[in-house]
Amino acid sequence: MLNLLLRRLLIAIPTLFIVSVIVFLMQKLMPGDPALIFAGEERDPAVLALLREQYHLNDPLWVQYGYWISDVLHGNLGHSLRTEVPVTTLIAQKLPVTLQLSAAAMVLAILIGIPAGIFAATRKGTGTDYVVNAFGLAGMSIPNFWLGIILILVVAVHLKWLPSGGFVSITEDPVRFLKLIIMPAFVLSTPIAAYLMRHTRSAMIEALRSDYIRTARAKGLRRPAVVLRHGFRNALMPVVTMVTLLFGELMAGAVLTEQIFTIPGFGKLMVDGVFTRDYAVVQGVVLCTAIAFILLNLLADMLYILINPKLRKG
CATH class of the missing domain: 1.10.3720.10 (MetI-like)
Structure with a gap:
């Protein structure tokens, strides 16, 4: 019984990894630029550049995923853009x-x-x-x-x-x-x-x-x-x-x-x-x-x- 449960747990680990990749890529497929939403109505170019640097939006996807999954593993899922609540x-x-x-x-x-x-x-x-x-x-x-x-x-x-x-x-x-x-x-x-x-x-x-x-x-x-x-x-x-x-x-x-x-x-x-x-x-x-x-x-x-x-x- 214990061996069977351990096998199920071992299968769950790569499944969770695949799910995390899919969830991350889904966000990238959503229309719109996150930096434009963060910047508000003024959309100053300097502010946009700062936001893209702060949120690693200029980095390759695999680097962005690394930052994101690191935060997730530490219990940090980010903040809401509308309410700024975690x-x-x-x-x-x-x-x-x-x-x-x-x-x-x-x-x-x-x-x-x-x-x-x-x-x-x-x-x-x-x-x-x-x-x-x-x-x-x-x-x-x-x-x-x-x-x-x-x-x-x-x-x-x-x-x-x-x-x-x-x-x-x-x-x-x-x-x-x-x-x-x-x-x-x-x-x-x-x-x-x-x-x-x-x-x-x-x-x-x-x-x-x-x-x-x-x-x-x-x-x-x-x-x-x-x-x-x-x-x-x-x-x-x-x-x-x-x-x-x-x-x-x-x-x-x-x-x-x-x-x-x-x-x-x-x-x-x-x-x-x-x-x-x-x-x-x-x-x-x-x-x-x-x-x-x-x-x-x-x-x-x-x-x-x-x-x-x-x-x-x-």
Whole structure:
């Protein structure tokens, strides 16, 4: 088990290096000259030359990357061009907002997707199975931004059941948090619940075909015990790893959802940074998102090893 984890960590190191190069080059591909943005409206030639010298903009790309990655390794992601606030401070402020939204969406996705997958698997080939699969296909096909706009129009504007947007931390006001988070969490969870439903259904169908399930039925065990205690426990491995990996997709998918519901989170920070050409913010957000994906992949590997006895023995 330890050797397998070490191999995964060794693979993660060059992956992080490649990601850092891509993130750095992405900033260089963005239109506009950073020195012109730094200089403001006057754009004095002497000031421009000083800024290009200060930020190493006249150096070759590999030299600029060396300076940048050195700062990153020391925890310095630069300062926002608009607010002059350190990017690490902005990320520390916005990331908890997105994590709360993603956690709420994942809870909804698990509560909807896994029971629906089990329900469909136990009724394979019936009309119920087709209906559940149709809802799952719809969940994967409907764009998040469209569903969010429709919910705002129907639930917030016409029915006035919930507020149309905003955010309050769960630690400040739990009731207000639930009112504000339920719509964006539902929008964000819809495709994830559909993926979980399909994977749970496939894993359950495979598990219910196994010999130990037939043995359990032959012993006269009740259907819920056969399905949940024997079938679902053995189908749980791919589902758990899928949940871990999909959490990273939730954080990435929060970009549009936060923009629609005006949630001041990680995704909205990146969108605002792109629109205002705030290069340091965009770099910092993309780099942190990529690192989160890699760490979630490592966590998925660890969970799979802990759940699967064969891998632990190997």
